[in-house]
Amino acid sequence: MSGDSTTARLSRCRNCGFEAPGGGEEWLRLEVPKLGRMTQCPNCESTDVITHR
């Protein structure tokens, strides 16, 4: 099914529990040469971030 374009997927920091919409401005972005872009938690600077559907 489709039509959920406005539904934001939440990303969550597994380290501190911070949550914000995935790809949102709340998150910091790191560019790692070998891994590409990573999402970094602005609260604890962890990159252990998972995205919920």
Ligand SMILES: [Zn+2]
């Ligand atoms: Zn965090």
